[in-house]
Amino acid sequence: DGGITQSPKYLFRKEGQNVTLSCEQNLNHDAMYWYRQDPGQGLRLIYYSQIVNDFQKGDIAEGYSVSREKKESFPLTVTSAQKNPTAFYLCASSPGQGDYEQFFGPGTRLTVL
């Protein structure tokens, strides 16, 4: 399953609280991604990063923030501005430089009460 990890597997938070989801990879991949998956839905891109200290908004970035201070790490913060944060969050990485295959982490299921 590659070397990409996410923690925790399940996360519960009260409405109005910010929460940070962890994503780490030891694959030496340049690119990292965050997706959101709702029941019966496809994967929607939240943010992606091609290189350290750089990232771009995906299709549903509102209410989320990210940082890429290290190549191995791409944490996602779900802020209180995200109106419907309960979902399954998947992190992924790809080598870059013409090698396109994405490797996914095991996911974090966030439930906001």
Place this chain on the structure above:
Amino acid sequence: GENVEQHPSTLSVQEGDSAVIKCTYSDSASNYFPWYKQELGKRPQLIIDIRSNVGEKKDQRIAVTLNKTAKHFSLHITETQPEDSAVYFCADLTGTYKYIFGTGTRLKVLA
């Protein structure tokens, strides 16, 4: 904007029959088309992919075909088995790093 349409949303086949899932993309610059299999509660796993300079690729019972003129690509699974039951997602790569996913097809293989 960029999008990928995937059909059908659900597909039931008898064990041993073939299954075909089709995706249509909008960005003519798309150059990479992966297919993922996702079992319930698990991460998506790449099962096959194709680049825009190739028309067909096969790996045992799985094949993918690409029609660049019509902007569609299809997943073909032959001799289906119960363990093929899962949700399948297509995707395309627009530019160098941005992937757009289809909405998924739930495949049920009936024993």
